[in-house]
Amino acid sequence: MQRSWLAHYPAGVPAEVDIGQYPSVVALIEESFQKYRNDKAYILMDKALTYGEIDRLSRDLAAYLQGLGLKKGDRVAIMMPNVLQYPVAVAAVMRPGFIVVNVxxxxxxxxxxxxxxxxxxxxxxxxxxxxxxxxxxxxQTPLKHVVVASIGDLLGFPKGAMVNLVLRRVRKAVPAWSLPGAVKFNAAVAAGRHKPLDRPEIGPDDVAVLQYTGGTTGVSKGATLLHRTIISNLLASEAWMRPGMTRKPTEGQLTFICALPLYHVFAFITCGLLAMRTGGVNVLIPNPRDIPGTVKEIAKYKFHIMPGVNTLFNALANNAEFAKLDFSQLRIANGGGTAVQEAVARKWLAVTGCPIVEGYGLSETSSGIACNPTDNDAYTGTIGLPLPNVDIRLLDDDGNDVPLGQPGEIAIKGPQVMSGYWQRPDETEKVMTPDGYFKSGDVGIMDARGFVKIVDRKKDMILVSGFNVYPTEIEDVAMNHPGVAECAVVGVPDKNSGEAVMMFVVKKDPTLTKEALADFCLKNLTGYKKPKYIEFRTDLPRTNVGKVLRRELRDEVLKTMDKPAA
Structure with missing residues (x-):
């Protein structure tokens, strides 16, 4: 395939971007710290941190972490929603050459x-x-050091103290905890203020981030993202967004609404790092499920860019207060994580006047590797064209290229692709072709222009509101319940979340209830992984070698959903 899509690129978008202009993510963000020093970088609850303040805070926190004895290449986990400490922590971990582990x-x-x-x-x-x-x-973990942040830490006095008091005492949002030896975030920053920061050389092939993703075996694996991997994705994304940003004049500082979680690779790149690269400001939304609260917050700003998932766009587009906002500066609404439904796209366009530009990416590709042109005026029903530096092939089961217009597994090659799964060469080998293409597990069709439409999923992964859910993990948890003899999990269509988890169960204990099993799953799985539907069966369909036929179960459900109401 001769990269037919290049002929259909928007004017001014290059086929390749120069990823050699920065040796590391650190070099890129430190350039922004200096270039935009007095500009706002992140806003939470009306409190803004400037680029200069993030520079200072992250330097001090980095010096503290280094003073603990951590060395280049050591992993530091960050477990936070969209709060001001998150970008500070990311920069603090990267600057001494440590590796960010998003949790x-x-x-x-x-x-x-x-x-x-x-x-x-x-x-x-x-x-x-x-x-x-x-x-x-x-x-049970190798952790030696714990830094604990509070939402109010960087909000200033008295606001920060009041926010912490309300969250702890009124809303009871902070369960009691005990972690002997843990250090408070502000104390760690203060302790590093007068410490030197040793600056090791950080190169393009050093590891920057471990971005964890589910596995078909039920084991979550770390996609190893190198500094050059992230730089490549970031610069390609910047080039791709330019036509959408320049088709109409814009006012004020480039403003991103960051309602997607920064620990997820989509927001990590498209909000967190892309805004820093372009001197933009991120308006942080810690809890986008609170639609009235989200609308109230973003109503304060004339915003230019809003990445989102189908469920968020749908909820906002159907909110009466959201429809009253000023969308005169909105230039790009970037949809990803899961398919954007046409009805949602139409409603969003009617409300905002800005079309949703759908894209596609994975943790293993450091976020987006395909996207519709950002100067589009309408919904296309595709994931768009491969981005700069990206090569896409569609393969059959034998690894051969399929003709244009025929379905094949989307295989991706380019500097945006991970170097492999962290310390799992066997798992890496399963997803890479001999000539270096990453096999996505998604089945697509490419037209003559290079636009790709996803039509199926080769693997059994379920996409719930943009989050990957793997059936084997849920099945493994459910099988630990003493009342379960066997089970199988599939994804079924859901108007709110795109897909939902459905579990078929053969009982060992006849008294087992759906409610009891659902509660058991919730104690062991993140909320979006919990089965939304549970159905008891006397047996499960199997192959002649005994393997449960998940697809047959899913097809049964789809047939019943397609039947007209009596």
């Missing part, structure tokens, strides 16, 4: 223990709201 703060103790052990993280920076989770597993 979902909603993880259960079981999930957190696995990730900390697998990554070998020696330190963690965690929001106090989730410290009780860490308390339950810390003795």
């Amino acid at each position: 979902n703060p909603l993880y259960t103790p079981r999930e957190l223990e696995h990730q900390l052990k697998d990554s070998g993280a020696q330190a963690i920076i965690i929001l106090e709201n989730f410290a009780t989770t860490l308390e339950q597993v810390i003795r």
Whole structure:
């Protein structure tokens, strides 16, 4: 395939971007610290941190961490939602050459223990709201150092103190915790203020981030993202957004609405780092599920860029107060994580006047590797064209290229692709072709222009509101319940989350109820992984060698959903 898509690139977008202009992510963000020193970088609850303040705070926190004895290449976990400490922590971990391990703060103790052990993280920076989770597993992990943040830490006095008081005493949002030896975030920053910071040489092939993603075996794996991997994605994304930003004049500082979680690779690149690269400001939304609160917050700003997932766009587009906002500066609404539904795209366009530009990426590709042109005026139903530096092939089951217009597994090559799964060469080998293409597991069709439409999923992964959910992990948890003889998990369509988790169960204990099993799963799985539907069966369909036929179960459900109402 001769990269037919290049002929259909928007004017001014290059086929390749020069990833050699920065040796590391550190070099890129430090350039922004100086270039935009007095400009706002992140805003939370009306409190802004400037680029200069993030520079100073991260330098001091980095010096503190280095003073603990951490060396270049050591892993430091960050377990926080969208709060001001998050960008400070990322810069603080990267600047001495440590490796960021992004952790979902909603993880259960079981999930957190696995990730900390697998990554070998020696330190963690965690929001106090989730410290009780860490308390339950810390003795089973290699952690030596804990820094605990409170939401009010960087909000200033008296606001910060009031916010902490309300969260702890009124809303009871901070469960009691005990982590002997833990240091408060502000104390760590203060302790590093007068310490020197040794600056090791950080090169393009050094590891920057471990971005964990589910596995078909139920084991979460760390996608190893090098500094050049992230630089490549970042610069390609910047080049791709330019046509959308320049088709109409814009006013004021480039403003991003960051409602997606920064620990997720989509927001990490598209909000966190892209805004810093372009001198933009991120308006942080810690809890986007609170739609009225989210609308109230973003109503304060004339915003230019808003990445989101289908569920968020849908909820906002159907909110009467959101429809009253000023969208005169909105230039790009970037959809990803899961398919954007046409009805949602139409409603969003009618409300905002700005089309949703759908893209596609994975943790293994450091976020987006395909996107619709940002100067599009309408919904296309595709994931767009491959981005600069990206090569895409569609392969059959034997690894051969399929003709244009025929379905094949999307395989991706380019500097945006991970170097492999962290310390799992066997798992890496399963997803890489001999000539270096990453096999996504998604089945797509490419047209003559190079636009790709996803039509199926080769693997059994379920996409719930943009988050990967793997059936085997849920099945493994459910099988630990004494009342379960066997089970199978599939994804089924859901109008709110794109897909939802459905579990089919053969009982061992006839008294087992759906409610009891759902509660058991919730104690061991993050909320979005919990089965939304549970159905009891006397047996499960199998192949002649005994393998449960998940797809047959899913097809049964789809047939019943397609039947007209009686």
